[in-house]
Amino acid sequence: MMKINDFVLAIEMKVPWTRPKSHPSHEINLAAFTLISLTSLIFAIGCDSFSITVTTYGLSKMAICSDLASKIGRNTDDKFIEDLIKKHLHALDVIETAGNVLQPINFCLLISDFMLIVLTIFQFKSGKGEPIAVVAAMCMTFLLFQFCFMGTAVSSSCEDFERSIYCSKWYELENVSLKKKILLLLNVAQRKREYSALGIKPINLYTFADVINKAYGLINFFLRRF
Structure with missing residues (x-):
């Protein structure tokens, strides 16, 4: 009888994680971009959680006030x-506190998102785009x-409270002192409350559309020039 022993053939395989025949600096750039993306993701999750929690709490308080005002x-x-x-006043204090904390975050988010959209699309137009850049963008x-939607919801809730006072039957009150308090409350409600980016730009859906529009316009400008 002939016995054939089992044997193992070792094969070494190297799977490139970057494009073949690329410049050595490409690996460094991709690694740095990945690290920045992961750090930004962790930071974004924290800011997002804070924004949703505080804004939702403020919106719920404003909804209660609107119901009482009606x-x-x-x-x-x-x-x-x-x-x-x-x-x-408590609802306004929550909204203003959240707005003050989110101001620098909103500003950084506006700038970074605008630049990331421009760079990502410009790279793909030139044939040098990376899939991870698309995911990050x-x-x-x-x-x-999401931040702009929250900002719009805050502004809308304040307007709803003001509208609830207008549409209520405050004119039926016989006590002049109560009427003065309602007028004072209405005066406070008419002051605009909204999230902003360091007071430069309001954070709402109009700003979101404006960022996308200007990013697309800047891309077209560079493509025509270069």
């Missing part, structure tokens, strides 16, 4: 108005959209 009528007493004023664009 119930103002002939039988409204002084205690009801004082309670409404306290709740409204899409994530940053979605994050900017």
Whole structure:
């Protein structure tokens, strides 16, 4: 009988993680870009969680105030108005605190998202684009959209509260003191509340559309020039 022993053939395979025949600096650039993307992702998740939590809390408080304001009528007493004023001031304090904290974050997000969109599309137009750059640009664009949507929701909630006071039956109140308090509350409600990027640009859906539009316009400008 003939016995054939098992044998193992070792094969060494190297799978390139970059494009073949690329410049050595390409690996360094890709590694740096990946590290920056991961760091930005962790930072973005933290900012996103803070924005959603605080903004949702402020919106819920403003919704309660709007509901109470719509119930103002002939039988409204002084205690009801004082309670409404306290709740409204608390909601405004939450929104303003969140807005102050998010101002530098919003500014950095606007600039980074604008530049990332421009660079990513410009690279693909020139045939040097990387898939990871597209993923990063899409994530940053979605994050900017979410922040802008939250900013629009804050502005809309403040307008809803103002509209609730206007549409209530405050004119049926017989107490002049209560009418003065409602007018004071209405004066406070008319002050515009919104998120902004260091006070330079408001954070809302109009700003999001403007960023996308200007990024596309800048890309067309460079492509025509170069």
